Amino acid sequence: MDMGKVEQLQEYVSNAKRIVFFGGAGVSTESGIPDFRSVDGLYHQKYDYPPETILSHTFFVRKTDDFYKFYYEKILLKGAKPNAAHEKLAELEAAGKLTAVITQNIDGLHQKAGSKKVLELHGAVSRNYCMDCGAFYDEDAMLSFKEDWQNGGSATPHCPKCGGVIKPDVVLYEEGLDQRTLEESVYEISHADVLIIGGTSLVVYPAAGLIDYFRGDHLVLVNKSATSRDSMADLVIADSIGEVFSKIHV
Numbered sequence: 001m002d003m004g005k006v007e008q009l010q011e012y013v014s015n016a017k018r019i020v021f022f023g024g025a026g027v028s029t030e031s032g033i034p035d036f037r038s039v040d041g042l043y044h045q046k047y048d049y050p051p052e053t054i055l056s057h058t059f060f061v062r063k064t065d066d067f068y069k070f071y072y073e074k075i076l077l078k079g080a081k082p083n084a085a086h087e088k089l090a091e092l093e094a095a096g097k098l099t100a101v102i103t104q105n106i107d108g109l110h111q112k113a114g115s116k117k118v119l120e121l122h123g124a125v126s127r128n129y130c131m132d133c134g135a136f137y138d139e140d141a142m143l144s145f146k147e148d149w150q151n152g153g154s155a156t157p158h159c160p161k162c163g164g165v166i167k168p169d170v171v172l173y174e175e176g177l178d179q180r181t182l183e184e185s186v187y188e189i190s191h192a193d194v195l196i197i198g199g200t201s202l203v204v205y206p207a208a209g210l211i212d213y214f215r216g217d218h219l220v221l222v223n224k225s226a227t228s229r230d231s232m233a234d235l236v237i238a239d240s241i242g243e244v245f246s247k248i249h250v
């Protein structure tokens, strides 16, 4: 690890008053949650469709059972734990230095680490609603539906109150982002003095567009591989986000 760069990040963090963190899949993969966008051979062997097709609105409506089989195996995973990046971000918020975490992840690990202001651009596995009566189901309820399926029941979860199909409040392909979450994200980014972007190559909508609202002092990119905005950043650290944050003190 380039310690000179970590020291530079430490200096930015120490002097900052309104840090905003924008995170992508790489933040979660370090907690063992696979990035479903990185299509590998395993997916192709096991599933008849690419993840982008399975996780689309049309597919959810037409092949709900197949959607849920994929969702249960790849998305709704029990026992994932926050890593050093989640922990440090929660500490920075508690210390009054960080105003918001904006994430493309749906796993709720930032909240599990203690973060309060988390803007979830793509929704959350912790929120699920019956499409007929609107009844709410949390992550534990969904895990127990998953268990029913593992024990030979149907994959599609049905509302115990009315029999309707339950849908996760996650943004599927073909679906629009929540407008209020987007507006809040724009507000936070445009008022930040330091914007740290981690675990994303910035190609997934709407990441690249959102960071254009940043007009603060320092733009920092932490990602294992190069991103489309490296040339715009004040600091680029090509390393593990968890390891980098574990070296930063609040």
Ligand code: ZN
Pocket: 130, 131, 132, 133, 134, 135, 159, 160, 161, 162, 163, 164
């Ligand atoms: Zn219902």
